[in-house]
Amino acid sequence: MTHTIEKIKTQRIKVSEKLVYVLETKKLNIYYDDFRAISEVNMKIERNKVTAIIGPSGCGKSTLLRSFNRMNELVQGSRISGEVLFHGQNLYAPDVDPVEVRHRIGMVFQKPNPFPKSIYENIAWGARVHGFKGNMDELVEYSLRQAALWEEVKDILDHSGLALSGGQQQRLCIARALAVQPEVILMDEPASALDPISTLHIEDLIRELSNHYTILIVTHNMQQAARVSDFTAFFNMNGDRSGYLVEYDNTNQLFTMPKNKLTEDYITGRFG
Amino acid sequence: MNGPSIQKPEIEFTDNIRDRNRYGRLWVYIFRFSTIIGIIALATLLFNIINQSSGYVVYEAKGDPAALTLDGVPIEEQTKDQLMRVLSSHLSKGAYSKLDRTKPFAERSRNDVYDLVVERIVKYEVVDSWLLWDSLTRKDEITAAVEEEYPEALLRFDVWINSDFLRRPQSSNPVIAGVRTAVLGSLWTIGITILFAFPLGVMAAIYLTEYAGDSWANRIIQTNINNLAGVPSIIYGILGLAIFVRALEPLTSGTLFGVTDPTSANGRTILSAGLTLGLLVLPLIIINAQEAIRAVPNSLRHAGYGLGATKWQTVWSHVLPNAIPGILTGTILAISRAIGETAPLVVIGASTVIYFDPEGPFSKFTTLPIQIYQWTSRPQDEFRFLAAAAILVLLALLLTLNAVAVLLRNRYSRRY
Amino acid sequence: MEQIALGYPKSRNGLKRRFRVGENAILALLFISGVFSIFTTIGIVYELGKEALLFFRTPNVDLWSFLSGTQWQPHIDKFGILPLFTSTLITSLFAMLIAAPLGMGAAIYLSEYASEKVRGFLKPILEILAGIPTIVYGYFALTFMTPLLRTIFGRDVVEIYNTASAGLVMGILILPMIASMAEDALSAVPNALREAAYGLGGTKLEVALKVVVPAAISGIAAAFIVGISRAIGETMIVAVAAGAGPNFTFNPFKGAETMTGHIVRISGGDLSYDSIDYNSIFAIGLMLFFVTLTLNLISQQVVRRFREVYE
Numbered sequence: 001m002t003h004t005i006e007k008i009k010t011q012r013i014k015v016s017e018k019l020v021y022v023l024e025t026k027k028l029n030i031y032y033d034d035f036r037a038i039s040e041v042n043m044k045i046e047r048n049k050v051t052a053i054i055g056p057s058g059c060g061k062s063t064l065l066r067s068f069n070r071m072n073e074l075v076q077g078s079r080i081s082g083e084v085l086f087h088g089q090n091l092y093a094p095d096v097d098p099v100e101v102r103h104r105i106g107m108v109f110q111k112p113n114p115f116p117k118s119i120y121e122n123i124a125w126g127a128r129v130h131g132f133k134g135n136m137d138e139l140v141e142y143s144l145r146q147a148a149l150w151e152e153v154k155d156i157l158d159h160s161g162l163a164l165s166g167g168q169q170q171r172l173c174i175a176r177a178l179a180v181q182p183e184v185i186l187m188d189e190p191a192s193a194l195d196p197i198s199t200l201h202i203e204d205l206i207r208e209l210s211n212h213y214t215i216l217i218v219t220h221n222m223q224q225a226a227r228v229s230d231f232t233a234f235f236n237m238n239g240d241r242s243g244y245l246v247e248y249d250n251t252n253q254l255f256t257m258p259k260n261k262l263t264e265d266y267i268t269g270r271f272g
Numbered sequence: 273m274n275g276p277s278i279q280k281p282e283i284e285f286t287d288n289i290r291d292r293n294r295y296g297r298l299w300v301y302i303f304r305f306s307t308i309i310g311i312i313a314l315a316t317l318l319f320n321i322i323n324q325s326s327g328y329v330v331y332e333a334k335g336d337p338a339a340l341t342l343d344g345v346p347i348e349e350q351t352k353d354q355l356m357r358v359l360s361s362h363l364s365k366g367a368y369s370k371l372d373r374t375k376p377f378a379e380r381s382r383n384d385v386y387d388l389v390v391e392r393i394v395k396y397e398v399v400d401s402w403l404l405w406d407s408l409t410r411k412d413e414i415t416a417a418v419e420e421e422y423p424e425a426l427l428r429f430d431v432w433i434n435s436d437f438l439r440r441p442q443s444s445n446p447v448i449a450g451v452r453t454a455v456l457g458s459l460w461t462i463g464i465t466i467l468f469a470f471p472l473g474v475m476a477a478i479y480l481t482e483y484a485g486d487s488w489a490n491r492i493i494q495t496n497i498n499n500l501a502g503v504p505s506i507i508y509g510i511l512g513l514a515i516f517v518r519a520l521e522p523l524t525s526g527t528l529f530g531v532t533d534p535t536s537a538n539g540r541t542i543l544s545a546g547l548t549l550g551l552l553v554l555p556l557i558i559i560n561a562q563e564a565i566r567a568v569p570n571s572l573r574h575a576g577y578g579l580g581a582t583k584w585q586t587v588w589s590h591v592l593p594n595a596i597p598g599i600l601t602g603t604i605l606a607i608s609r610a611i612g613e614t615a616p617l618v619v620i621g622a623s624t625v626i627y628f629d630p631e632g633p634f635s636k637f638t639t640l641p642i643q644i645y646q647w648t649s650r651p652q653d654e655f656r657f658l659a660a661a662a663i664l665v666l667l668a669l670l671l672t673l674n675a676v677a678v679l680l681r682n683r684y685s686r687r688y
Numbered sequence: 689m690e691q692i693a694l695g696y697p698k699s700r701n702g703l704k705r706r707f708r709v710g711e712n713a714i715l716a717l718l719f720i721s722g723v724f725s726i727f728t729t730i731g732i733v734y735e736l737g738k739e740a741l742l743f744f745r746t747p748n749v750d751l752w753s754f755l756s757g758t759q760w761q762p763h764i765d766k767f768g769i770l771p772l773f774t775s776t777l778i779t780s781l782f783a784m785l786i787a788a789p790l791g792m793g794a795a796i797y798l799s800e801y802a803s804e805k806v807r808g809f810l811k812p813i814l815e816i817l818a819g820i821p822t823i824v825y826g827y828f829a830l831t832f833m834t835p836l837l838r839t840i841f842g843r844d845v846v847e848i849y850n851t852a853s854a855g856l857v858m859g860i861l862i863l864p865m866i867a868s869m870a871e872d873a874l875s876a877v878p879n880a881l882r883e884a885a886y887g888l889g890g891t892k893l894e895v896a897l898k899v900v901v902p903a904a905i906s907g908i909a910a911a912f913i914v915g916i917s918r919a920i921g922e923t924m925i926v927a928v929a930a931g932a933g934p935n936f937t938f939n940p941f942k943g944a945e946t947m948t949g950h951i952v953r954i955s956g957g958d959l960s961y962d963s964i965d966y967n968s969i970f971a972i973g974l975m976l977f978f979v980t981l982t983l984n985l986i987s988q989q990v991v992r993r994f995r996e997v998y999e
């Protein structure tokens with residue numbers, strides 16, 4: 001099993017050896033019809049690190065996150081300007097296939113949303129869709145182990161994914177995302193619907209996964225951002241309710257010595 | 273508020289609460305009555321139909337059934353061979369062999385031959401009849417009257433809906449007429465309707481809910497479907513007459529496929545009927561299926577897309593499996609509507625009387641509702657009774673379908 | 689073990705858009721299915737229009753005498769639609785006389801008064817009533833309603849075939865439809881409105897009639913319009929019970945053929961193509977189509993307005 005992990009790791013590193021930054025936005029603006037939800041965001045996401053996005057509700061965190069794998073274009077009337085670069089390639093170039101993008105940049109949602117199928121099928125489906133030819137049982141086990149769920153479900157693989165607890169469901173969704181072997185995983189408040197114990201589980205898991213994956217996580221919970229992330233980006237809304245990047249730094253730095261007054265107010269709870 | 277400019281006007285209320293409450297109670301009765309009318313109507317309708325579907329009937333025989341007793345066995349109890357002997361001895365040789373030619377005796381069952389004996393030799397005729405209610409409440413009166421008026425006649429309590437009625441083909445003689453032809457016709461027609469409208473309707477629904485954006489073209493398609501659902505069914509009959517029966521005659525009569533049945537060469541076939549009903553229920557199926565597809569939560573779609581699946585992969589693996597119970601329920605409801613439809617089929621089918629079972633999509637057709645219509649339109653009472661019996665068959669068929677729909681709904685109702 | 693990492697097809701085209709043949713073929717198929725119903729409409733309009741045009745082209749027929757003539761007698765070249773139209777009007781009127789007040793009463797009862805249990809019992813009954821084939825109602829009109837009317841009003845007053853009987857039974861058919869549409873409209877009225885009215889000391893009846901019903905009025909109006917449209921297009925009840933033969937009369941106890949009834953009777957015989965009879969049913973059909981379409985469009989418009997209020 002470790003051998004396999006090594007294999008995957010080396011393979012991935014070869015792909016992006018030269019680049020430290022996996023994702024980069026350039027003058028990114030995101031609109032819903034005429035409303036600009038995100039304005040002029042420039043940021044770089046470092047490889048195999050956890051980057052947290054924090055900010056007040058409605059400042060466009062989810063919107064920004066979904067623009068990284070083109071999920072936002074499923075919303076009627078949404079559009080962007082600027083660029084999102086993935087290994088230097090613009091994801092929004094006309095010849096880029098959103099389906100391919102989502103294969104390489106996976107997503108975990110706020111509310112656990114397993115398919116109403118068996119646990120095994122939940123994992124296997126995505127792999128099959130991408131033409132996986134290897135040993136499916138192994139892949140399922142490997143993915144569930146990575147998501148720290150294997151021990152709990154190894155005897156009930158044929159049970160419905162919906163029969164699990166909320167926290168287990170969320171880990172199943174993470175395992176499902178891992179099984180298609182993305183490079184980046186986007187997580188939108190992955191623990192906000194869970195109890196404290198499950199939240200802890202998920203946080204441990206995120207730290208663990210950051211050894212092999214680039215992770216972007218949106219969270220409302222400042223402690224969580226401080227605990228799990230290497231970098232933190234703080235967003236705020238300006239007068240016209242459009243979100244912009246206030247401060248982006250090493251998590252430690254940002255939480256201990258914020259450069260911006262707004263950031264300081266926000267992390268100390270004096271915001272508003 | 274203590275400014276001098278606002279002065280409190282005189283306010284006086286009359287104490288009317290008792291009147292208002294009395295009114296309230298009166299109107300509850302009116303509302304309740306309105307609702308109960310529905311129940312009364314349904315009960316009356318069912319009673320009326322059941323009342324006509326059985327009762328005392330007085331038969332007079334043209335021939336004398338007693339004279340047909342063979343070896344001391346009355347015809348009711350004779351075997352097939354005995355009945356054939358009776359038949360051959362009472363019919364001319366030509367008439368007998370003609371019967372054999374239309375359908376060889378070897379292929380006919382005992383009951384078929386018995387029907388022949390009744391039809392050709394005994395020739396029972398209904399001379400008088402009573403409804404079920406009278407038959408039960410005025411039994412003695414009826415027997416007395418019959419003994420006096422028709423001393424020769426046979427008085428029998430007939431249940432018009434019975435196994436013979438289901439088994440027998442249509443006949444011009446009400447005594448031996450049945451609904452087999454019509455039921456088979458209905459089943460064939462509906463089969464074609466389903467084959468045509470179900471896949472088309474579901475695909476259209478998928479397109480409209482999953483793929484179509486909010487463009488004006490798609491809005492027109494949607495509005496068009498909503499309006500088609502409200503077009504009177506008879507208009508579909510006229511359309512079917514012009515398109516399927518007339519314009520596409522080579523296809524619907526089967527000549528294109530080498531079918532050379534002269535009776536169906538005019539395109540008034542089961543195929544035309546099925547397709548016409550298909551057009552009729554298509555908007556209903558689409559609308560119902562759209563509702564079922566919309567009920568699938570978006571989180572499932574996003575889960576699929578988030579894994580890098582294509583639209584169709586997501587729709588096929590996650591949206592459809594979760595929508596299918598709803599789609600099936602909606603389709604069954606639409607199909608029940610088609611089964612009961614009469615007007616469009618009368619328009620395309622010329623309402624001819626058909627005595628032979630349909631053999632395929634290119635046969636001439638009759639259906640259960642058409643059969644009911646024809647029997648209802650006859651002035652004689654006994655045809656009304658047949659119509660009542662046929663209505664019970666139709667209602668039973670519909671009830672079964674709806675029960676299946678409810679079962680499906682309960683069994684597969686999903687939690688997400 | 690290496691299988692896992694290498695399990696995915698290697699020769700990936702980067703992020704480049706791929707042409708997915710299956711995906712596009714399916715999309716094409718779905719699209720065709722989606723627009724298919726447009727062809728139905730085009731077919732209806734084209735066929736009805738074409739044959740109706742032929743009808744109006746025949747000598748002795750013109751649009752004016754078609755719309756204003758009081759005689760429909762093809763054998764003497766009289767094609768005035770009024771007798772068919774008036775009987776359609778009479779049957780629809782009788783139907784609405786039954787269905788509108790009773791349907792409304794039932795809707796108010798179900799939405800404002802009935803307990804969950806009672807509703808669970810009554811609604812299926814209304815659904816059953818709405819699901820019974822119309823030919824069965826036709827039978828009911830002929831074998832129950834007509835004898836009933838004849839007993840009440842006298843055999844010499846009420847003919848065996850008459851429009852009143854057909855119309856009344858049609859009312860029973862339309863009642864559940866109006867009841868359920870109107871109930872939907874009433875239930876859509878937000879509870880806050882009811883509570884506000886109760887808070888001012890309204891009785892249950894006052895809240896229902898003076899607050900909830902007015903708030904839902906457009907939905908109720910839409911239900912009535914659809915009901916009328918349904919009554920005009922209803923065929924088998926009138927074909928069985930209203931009488932065979934056009935008759936320009938306003939007496940509901942006399943037999944008179946409606947537009948739909950006429951189409952059914954004419955096409956029930958062996959109709960030869962391109963005869964004036966054949967063409968005439970298309971002209972009547974076209975008229976029927978436009979009347980019902982207009983009513984349906986109006987009702988949709990009304991409902992749309994009503995939606996804007998609460999969503």
Ligand SMILES: Nc1ncnc2c1ncn2[C@@H]1O[C@H](COP(=O)(O)OP(=O)(O)OP(=O)(O)O)[C@@H](O)[C@H]1O
Nearest residue numbers: 032037056057058059060061062063064075220241
């Ligand atoms: N589908 C949509 N259509 C139109 N506007 C939207 C849509 N989704 C979000 N918005 C708007 O975009 C802005 C940003 O929304 P977004 O969901 O990204 O915020 P968020 O930071 O994730 O908030 P939260 O912390 O509450 O999840 C908000 O003003 C919201 O109203």
Ligand SMILES: [Mg+2]
Nearest residue numbers: 061062063188
């Ligand atoms: Mg959010």
